[in-house]
Amino acid sequence: MARRKKVYEGKAKILYEGPEPGTLIQYFKDEAAAGQPEVQPSAVEGRGVLNNRLSEFFMAGLNSIGVPTHFIRRLNMREQLVRMAEIIPLQVVVRNFAAGELSTRLGIPEGMPLPRPIVEYYYKDERLNDPMVSEEHIVAFGWANQQDLDDMIALALRVNDFLSGVMMGVGIRLADFRIEVGRIWEGDFMRLIVADEISPDNCRLWDMRGLAEREGTAGAPVEPGPLADVYTELARRLGVLPSNVTHAPKPTLIN
Numbered sequence: 001m002a003r004r005k006k007v008y009e010g011k012a013k014i015l016y017e018g019p020e021p022g023t024l025i026q027y028f029k030d031e032a033a034a035g036q037p038e039v040q041p042s043a044v045e046g047r048g049v050l051n052n053r054l055s056e057f058f059m060a061g062l063n064s065i066g067v068p069t070h071f072i073r074r075l076n077m078r079e080q081l082v083r084m085a086e087i088i089p090l091q092v093v094v095r096n097f098a099a100g101e102l103s104t105r106l107g108i109p110e111g112m113p114l115p116r117p118i119v120e121y122y123y124k125d126e127r128l129n130d131p132m133v134s135e136e137h138i139v140a141f142g143w144a145n146q147q148d149l150d151d152m153i154a155l156a157l158r159v160n161d162f163l164s165g166v167m168m169g170v171g172i173r174l175a176d177f178r179i180e181v182g183r184i185w186e187g188d189f190m191r192l193i194v195a196d197e198i199s200p201d202n203c204r205l206w207d208m209r210g211l212a213e214r215e216g217t218a219g220a221p222v223e224p225g226p227l228a229d230v231y232t233e234l235a236r237r238l239g240v241l242p243s244n245v246t247h248a249p250k251p252t253l254i255n
């Protein structure tokens, strides 16, 4: 059997050639997303397995409500089959609550609800540290045209509504998230789809469970905090935790 061809290895995933033209296999690694210290500082055992499940859950959900994504099907614990897309070199960020860079740059208190979802773009270039860019830059440098931008905003806002609702259903606030968008061709028509992954590594999630109770007892208002053990906890709340990924101690030999 011929060895399958590795197309790309990034920080979180490895891409292999898929079984049919126009497809890819995404392999989810456990290694930490270096350069994303704000997300998770270190490698987490089972992170790849959980992100594979979680990205499947969100992408399949989006597909089912008519928001196009690259997801075709999950193949095994760490791999999923996706449609190959031509990635637009941008991270599209949607913010619902002030946090991170928005708070520090503009002095807006962390946690403040924003008057409307704010869409931002960051140019995907690690050497430059993914700098924020404007629509002017994007159009001038030919990364996308005005029509693409309109479609990208519409796509990102639909993803935002879906994800916010799903998270709210399990007691989690989606403060912000980022997606990658790619182009696919169907005959002469091009359309934009959600690509890459949707997982805790590109969402800022705050735990809302038990806030009301704590508020009552402590006196001072309680702020929602980050979700502890985010991969396992999110997978557990959404009911997609594979039974063999636990933090239980490894089996030991009995003498």
Ligand code: ADP
Binding pocket: 008, 009, 010, 011, 012, 013, 014, 015, 024, 070, 082, 083, 084, 085, 086, 087, 180, 182, 195, 196, 197
């Ligand atoms: P990085 O370290 O560059 O973030 P990852 O480890 O996340 O990389 O690997 C995923 C890579 O695959 C990214 O460069 C992403 O843009 C690309 N990618 C994701 N989905 C698709 C797709 N459907 N088609 C082509 N490329 C994709």
Ligand code: MG
Binding pocket: 010, 011, 012, 196
């Ligand atoms: Mg990545």
